[in-house]
Amino acid sequence: MIEARNRRGRGADMDRSDGHEETDGTVGEGAGSEQRRKARLAAYDALRERHPDMFVNPPGGAIEILLNRADQERVAKEVTELAVTSGLPEESGDIGVVYRDPYVCVLRDAVRFPSGRTGTYIRLVSAAEAAGAAVLPVLSDGRLILLRHFRHAERGWHWEIPRGFGSPGEDSASTARRELQEEVGCEASDLTHLGPMSPDTGLRAGRDQLYLAHVDAATFQDGANPGAREEGIEGCRALSVKEFEDMLLSGRISDAYTLAAYGLARARGLLAEASP
Numbered sequence: 001m002i003e004a005r006n007r008r009g010r011g012a013d014m015d016r017s018d019g020h021e022e023t024d025g026t027v028g029e030g031a032g033s034e035q036r037r038k039a040r041l042a043a044y045d046a047l048r049e050r051h052p053d054m055f056v057n058p059p060g061g062a063i064e065i066l067l068n069r070a071d072q073e074r075v076a077k078e079v080t081e082l083a084v085t086s087g088l089p090e091e092s093g094d095i096g097v098v099y100r101d102p103y104v105c106v107l108r109d110a111v112r113f114p115s116g117r118t119g120t121y122i123r124l125v126s127a128a129e130a131a132g133a134a135v136l137p138v139l140s141d142g143r144l145i146l147l148r149h150f151r152h153a154e155r156g157w158h159w160e161i162p163r164g165f166g167s168p169g170e171d172s173a174s175t176a177r178r179e180l181q182e183e184v185g186c187e188a189s190d191l192t193h194l195g196p197m198s199p200d201t202g203l204r205a206g207r208d209q210l211y212l213a214h215v216d217a218a219t220f221q222d223g224a225n226p227g228a229r230e231e232g233i234e235g236c237r238a239l240s241v242k243e244f245e246d247m248l249l250s251g252r253i254s255d256a257y258t259l260a261a262y263g264l265a266r267a268r269g270l271l272a273e274a275s276p
Helices: 033-050 069-085 172-184 226-231 241-250 256-267
Strands: 096-100 104-112 118-126 133-139 144-151 156-160 190-197 208-215 233-239
Touching (some): 033 069, 033 104, 069 104, 069 118, 133 190, 144 172, 144 241, 172 226, 190 256, 233 241, 241 256
Antiparallel strands (some): 104 118, 144 156, 144 233, 190 208
């Protein structure tokens, strides 16, 4: 889910080389590569114990995670040698939890591909280990609320719905309500679950949950919620369904969560038809 924030946990895409950051389990160059590798594998094993579902090899799965320690060490050696000859850091072949901060956790798995070739694969998971949520706010007069949000990853502005990572012990519906209040400044009179979303199946593990929230139009004000400015949110705007769809078709709305939530809400018949 979702993107790095200073105030609360949101994930960010990481550079796949991840060799120049302080990494989970790193004990310093002086302690040697062997200790670093062992620490990363120990963190990996601990994560696997807490979340075995993340390491399942389903019947017929095309890419197998190698969980045998001897296989992991063999793959790490092969990938490290290749990395070094390619001018990459020696630790680029490490298996395990190779980076962790308050927002994101990066795993490098040892894997076997369909051809039988072995190698590594990077995955991102939320460091909070809780599902995120996004919420499409719909006012009682039928208008939809969007935020104008500056996104650091793309260095640009986006029109999008409120969203964020969950906090430990918080269910996704509570996350959706919290994000709506924090970013728009309104409470949901009721909340409808739209369905799950996989934000990036090629890189990120886990699903986030999408919701539609009904909001009393009398409680909404255009502009920025003061507490949201530090998040890069310039303001919010209420749009008719026609205005929303015009922005969608013109490419002014490109955020994946917003597109998915709108599509699910429309498919479920939860939105008014666009008037000419």
